[in-house]
Amino acid sequence: MLDYRDGAAAAFEALYARHKTPLFRFVLRSVRERGQAEELHQDIWMRVIEARSRYQPQARFTTWLYTIAHNRLVDHWRHSGLRIVSLDDEDAQLEEPEGNPGLNPERQAQARQGLERLAHAIASLPPAQREAFLLREEGGLSVEEIATATGTNAEAAKSRLRYALAKLRQALDD
Amino acid sequence: MTDNDREEEIRRRYRELAREEPPRALDEAILAAARRELETRPAPLVAPTGRRRWTVPIAAAAVIVLSAVLTLHVQREQPDTELGAPQISQAPARKDEAGAVAPRAEMQQDKLSAQPKEVEAQREKVEAPKVQPQRQRAQEASPAKAAKPAQPPAAESSALATAPAEPKPPADPGRFSPDPGPVAAAPPPPPASAPAPQMQMRQAAPALQPAPRASDSAGATAASPPAAAEERRAIGGLRDSPRFDTRTLAKREAVAEPPEKMLERIAVLRREGRQKEADDLYVEFRKRFPDYRIPEAMREQVLPR
Numbered sequence: 001m002l003d004y005r006d007g008a009a010a011a012f013e014a015l016y017a018r019h020k021t022p023l024f025r026f027v028l029r030s031v032r033e034r035g036q037a038e039e040l041h042q043d044i045w046m047r048v049i050e051a052r053s054r055y056q057p058q059a060r061f062t063t064w065l066y067t068i069a070h071n072r073l074v075d076h077w078r079h080s081g082l083r084i085v086s087l088d089d090e091d092a093q094l095e096e097p098e099g100n101p102g103l104n105p106e107r108q109a110q111a112r113q114g115l116e117r118l119a120h121a122i123a124s125l126p127p128a129q130r131e132a133f134l135l136r137e138e139g140g141l142s143v144e145e146i147a148t149a150t151g152t153n154a155e156a157a158k159s160r161l162r163y164a165l166a167k168l169r170q171a172l173d174d
Numbered sequence: 175m176t177d178n179d180r181e182e183e184i185r186r187r188y189r190e191l192a193r194e195e196p197p198r199a200l201d202e203a204i205l206a207a208a209r210r211e212l213e214t215r216p217a218p219l220v221a222p223t224g225r226r227r228w229t230v231p232i233a234a235a236a237v238i239v240l241s242a243v244l245t246l247h248v249q250r251e252q253p254d255t256e257l258g259a260p261q262i263s264q265a266p267a268r269k270d271e272a273g274a275v276a277p278r279a280e281m282q283q284d285k286l287s288a289q290p291k292e293v294e295a296q297r298e299k300v301e302a303p304k305v306q307p308q309r310q311r312a313q314e315a316s317p318a319k320a321a322k323p324a325q326p327p328a329a330e331s332s333a334l335a336t337a338p339a340e341p342k343p344p345a346d347p348g349r350f351s352p353d354p355g356p357v358a359a360a361p362p363p364p365p366a367s368a369p370a371p372q373m374q375m376r377q378a379a380p381a382l383q384p385a386p387r388a389s390d391s392a393g394a395t396a397a398s399p400p401a402a403a404e405e406r407r408a409i410g411g412l413r414d415s416p417r418f419d420t421r422t423l424a425k426r427e428a429v430a431e432p433p434e435k436m437l438e439r440i441a442v443l444r445r446e447g448r449q450k451e452a453d454d455l456y457v458e459f460r461k462r463f464p465d466y467r468i469p470e471a472m473r474e475q476v477l478p479r
Contacts, residue, residue: 004208012208016201024196039468041196042477043460045204049211050457072464079465118187137188169180172187 001061005052016045019065022138026066029134030073032123040076044069059148066139066149070131077127121171129164132157203478210450433463441475453478 003011023044028037047068058064122130128150135141135149147157431439436459443452456478459466468476 007212009209009212013205021195025194028194038200042200046457049208052211075464115187115191119191165181168184
């Protein structure tokens with residue numbers, strides 16, 4: 001990002017190539033609608049581009065990128081009418097999703113039953129827990145970095161991650 | 175199976191899930207926007223990192239503080255020097271008639287022209303050689319005064335401070351006037367004892383006019399209307415400039431603009447090939463309407479390409 005800030009276009013291309021897929025999946029699995037996910041993905045990168053001149057390396061680029069993504073998603077949920085409180089409600093349950101239109105139907109058909117169950121279980125996690133899990137799996141963030149990106153403390157981040165894993169484990173066992 | 179093993183199993187399975195990727199068109203649009211950003215806003219000459227990012231703000235603050243201190247200092251200094259001026263000129267004025275008060279009051283009103291007489295006397299001393307030939311010429315022109323010996327500069331300046339009150343108004347036309355304001359503004363003195371021709375006096379006076387150095391700014395404002403007009407034109411030009419108006423108007427419009435209108439503007443910009451402006455407007459749009467769902471029909475025309 002520093003190279004891009006200093007005028008190297010190739011640096012941004014490398015950065016984008018490295019992060020585009022995990023970020024896109026993070027967004028897609030958070031909103032569960034491909035059109036929306038594409039828009040949000042684009043918005044997040046536009047914010048990165050816009051913030052180029054004032055970028056300061058205070059944390060890992062990945063943490064900074066996912067902080068932007070988190071903020072964008074919070075905006076999205078707020079405007080979609082979802083209560084922001086659900087982000088911090090560890091025991092909140094969302095209704096079971098009807099399906100994942102973001103997934104390619106052919107692939108869905110080919111996917112094993114267990115994987116489908118896992119996908120559904122992830123989709124049905126409360127947003128805060130799902131976010132913590134996805135940040136860990138897609139962004140490769142540590143507990144501290146998850147806390148930084150989501151604007152919470154390490155204890156809360158750790159707890160969310162633990163709850164998420166427990167629920168996923170339960171879903172796979174059932 | 176321990177908890178750690180179960181977690182590993184979940185992660186392994188998660189990695190086997192579908193690997194969705196953003197569409198190629200989206201990638202290209204984002205990369206194009208990144209390149210456009212570089213073209214329009216090149217990198218800063220010195221990247222503000224670490225301590226260096228404070229250099230510019232601190233330097234700017236220092237300049238502002240220094241300027242303020244200097245301004246205050248100059249303002250505090252000025253009244254002192256101005257107070258000194260009347261003390262010199264008041265002594266002879268007391269001896270004079272009441273008529274002398276009016277011109278002096280005029281002089282005090284015009285702060286800039288009421289420069290300290292001491293300073294003027296000093297300057298006169300320095301410039302005496304320059305003025306001397308002119309004075310000689312003027313003396314030649316007025317034969318009545320020709321025999322009169324020249325006064326010392328300091329005495330001259332104090333005498334000049336009360337000049338309009340003196341009973342012999344047709345003063346030596348060659349005498350250097352340190353304060354041309356009141357002299358120039360004063361009505362031409364009635365011809366009295368000295369038969370100096372008025373025409374010659376008027377001709378001599380402009381030759382000595384360069385004295386307004388003491389009242390440069392006031393003189394410049396009052397005595398040079400073309401310069402003032404030029405300045406007014408410059409200020410007016412800035413205010414009337416299209417850039418000024420369009421920016422202000424654009425801001426006002428943007429505040430009240432509905433999302434549909436903004437989308438139309440973005441689409442128009444894209445059609446005109448002004449991609450960078452369209453990108454900026456799109457970012458602005460997203461800031462104002464983060465969750466506005468762009469209609470399918472508009473999406474193609476609006477999203478960055």
